[in-house]
Amino acid sequence: MIVGRRILMAVLALTGTHAWAAPDAILSQLSPATLAQAVKQDNFTVPTPGELLAALNKVGKPNWQAQYRPPIPTAYTSRPQIALNLGGLIADGYIAVEAEDSQQVKNIGKDIMTLAKTLGISETVLRRGKTIEDFAENNEWSTLKEELEATQNEVKLAMDEQHDEELTTLVSLGGWIRGTEAVSGWIANNYTEPAARLLRQPAIIDLLRSRLLALPPRTREDSLVKGLNPRLKSLQDMVSFPPGQPPTQADVKRINDNAADLIQSITSKR
């Protein structure tokens, strides 16, 4: 039986989950069909907020503290709303790490734990929370970035384990919107074309929107989630500008307003 299971697993692995492309050769060009069928995996295809913030650090010296937001409520009852806010808080954690603000990191860490507890996934995350607190205490900023990403992955893993897989998309979405809000906010006030080009993220939001549409009906029909999609479409249009045509300062302000408006909806108690 064990042999049979191993063979089954081997065959499953060999057949894979995705459409494999043409036989090997170093192709100079991939076809549109191949690009369309490319594998898209959340924890590989969607960058972490840290990657966006790292890129922004190359084109300016952001005052990260100016991108803080007031503490958000942590007593939500809707699981989709909690998941969206968990993602946003993790993005806040990255911002606090960039600001090298240990107290802010600890405050955000506590809020993350509170929300995770509400979802019943705090046990694994609590261990991370203690580690985050220790690293913040010791100003280990580089390690903290890794811990935040590991925390996000553990939150998602815990959601998978308790059959809340659909919520993982919402964690990614909440983090992406909050990261975009913070970065566009800084760029709107410190406009340069190279910085504005960073906001070009058409495939990320396309992937997140497609994941939203594929959510189970119960989650998709949640009033908050349902209201997000058309507004995300507007944001998608704004961050899908052509490569050689960066948004103007006014465009960036619109992106920021749009992202801030989404965050406002996500954080408002219903």
Add this chain to the structure above:
Amino acid sequence: MSPFLLRALLIASLALGPARAAFAESDAEVAAHRSILDLAGAFTNDGFKLRDGDYTGTLLPGKSVVIQVNLYAGNQYWFAVSTADSKSALSINLYDETGNLLKTEPFATQADSTVKQPPDPDATATNRAAAGFAPDLSGPYYVRIANSSSLPATFCLIYSYK
């Protein structure tokens, strides 16, 4: 194992392909993961941050897979892939959003080698390979992993950035 049972398993696997992720990592995937983390150490020592996510799979001989990633202008990236089997030969290439092959910095070693080889433009396929890239444009890019050996290759793909 009877041929009938094998055929039934194969049919079941085709039908249940997307369920693969439900299984725990296989021994080969764990070994490939371990192998790639050895290589990733070279990048983290150079200030690169390792993304805490990976893509694993198995490629039949002569097959390839394409994975979408999203990169930010100004950052530098290393994409690295490994299979634990030193007889396997993987190549890694990066493409822009319209499917054009991009020039990347190569870095290829044999996993069982104790001496790191310098970047070799001709070393396009070994059991551990990496491609370095610093995009001028933010947006989607595509990583293509190809198996040019005569054996199936279970691989692990990671990336790091700074």
